[in-house]
Amino acid sequence: MLHMPSHIDMRDGDYASSVRSNAMAVALPLCRHAYPQHNMESLLWSARMADDLEVSLDVAKQLAAHATATCHARVDEAGMSCERFTSQLLLTLVHFEMWDDIQMKHRGPPPSEFRYWRAVWLFAQGMAATRGSGSTRHADTTSGMPNLDQAGRMIAASRWLALLQSQRGEVERAPAAWTYASLVQLVAIYEHVLRAEIMLLDEIRTAKDAVAELEMALLQQTLIPYDEPPALYRSVRPRLADILMRLNDTNSARAILRAELYEYPNQPFLAAKCARLGPPRCGGGAEQLVAESHADVSPRVLHLRVFPICIALVTIFLLVLSLCAVFLDKADWVPSGDRHTPSLLSSARGTALC
Numbered sequence: 358m359l360h361m362p363s364h365i366d367m368r369d370g371d372y373a374s375s376v377r378s379n380a381m382a383v384a385l386p387l388c389r390h391a392y393p394q395h396n397m398e399s400l401l402w403s404a405r406m407a408d409d410l411e412v413s414l415d416v417a418k419q420l421a422a423h424a425t426a427t428c429h430a431r432v433d434e435a436g437m438s439c440e441r442f443t444s445q446l447l448l449t450l451v452h453f454e455m456w457d458d459i460q461m462k463h464r465g466p467p468p469s470e471f472r473y474w475r476a477v478w479l480f481a482q483g484m485a486a487t488r489g490s491g492s493t494r495h496a497d498t499t500s501g502m503p504n505l506d507q508a509g510r511m512i513a514a515s516r517w518l519a520l521l522q523s524q525r526g527e528v529e530r531a532p533a534a535w536t537y538a539s540l541v542q543l544v545a546i547y548e549h550v551l552r553a554e555i556m557l558l559d560e561i562r563t564a565k566d567a568v569a570e571l572e573m574a575l576l577q578q579t580l581i582p583y584d585e586p587p588a589l590y591r592s593v594r595p596r597l598a599d600i601l602m603r604l605n606d607t608n609s610a611r612a613i614l615r616a617e618l619y620e621y622p623n624q625p626f627l628a629a630k631c632a633r634l635g636p637p638r639c640g641g642g643a644e645q646l647v648a649e650s651h652a653d654v655s656p657r658v659l660h661l662r663v664f665p666i667c668i669a670l671v672t673i674f675l676l677v678l679s680l681c682a683v684f685l686d687k688a689d690w691v692p693s694g695d696r697h698t699p700s701l702l703s704s705a706r707g708t709a710l711c
Contacts, residue, residue: 370622375403402586421446444477448590456485476524480547483517487554511558549574571597
């Protein structure tokens, strides 16, 4: 019961309350947990959304250690692959853009049998290669990294991307496919994100090419089955908005930020970023953008909400037709001259069912 209120807090954007609820749940003895890794992941996701680096790193290390033990024991929690949890430390380092930690403390890859975890490691190494060393978490990412050895970083990151593409095939061929369902989609998103960052380093490619890649990643993100907390470590939208602002496409960037804040409200990092860009870019500042995000939904978001409802209605209609067809197929038939006609009782039953 300590953990469950956090699901409401996560939806409302009250990440501080979600952190408190999950912290109390995680602090309980392990024997009292039904889903300990889920509780830790919820705490970690909420801390990341609250931009709490210290709590995020502590929980990520705790979750990775616990999940690694369950992976070696071949135990999955509630049908979710343990690799979803073992990879959270690397993804947290990517989230906070701690490139030195990725390159220095996580040089060795995970064991080859952990296919998704290994894919995340390749993604993290590739992202670190595109950014060089150091931490750019609180830098102005709209202006990009310095051009020092830009070609070398692009070549190194491209090699990691090639390895990641190869590893995605390994994830797709995983024997426990049902626990890997959303993980395959996640690896596809990582590919698009890394390719977009490489394009930003390529003097031949343009930022518009990177936007196209991130739009494909965003499409994959919207197709991931709903989960709480989300399976994706961080939404693609903030980075997409960064590049759109670089292209001076403020209207599209504004719509992307609105959609992001509508789905995940009250993100302090987004508010700070929007405030740094100034009123000309944010159209009234971060506070107005957050307020408008609850009243104005982009056409993309509306489309993604209406489409599943239409699919569900069509599915129900087809299911009813199938039931009618099965019933009529099993109805009693009686001979009548040279042909067979359905009996009155069977016809009545079929009509009543339909």
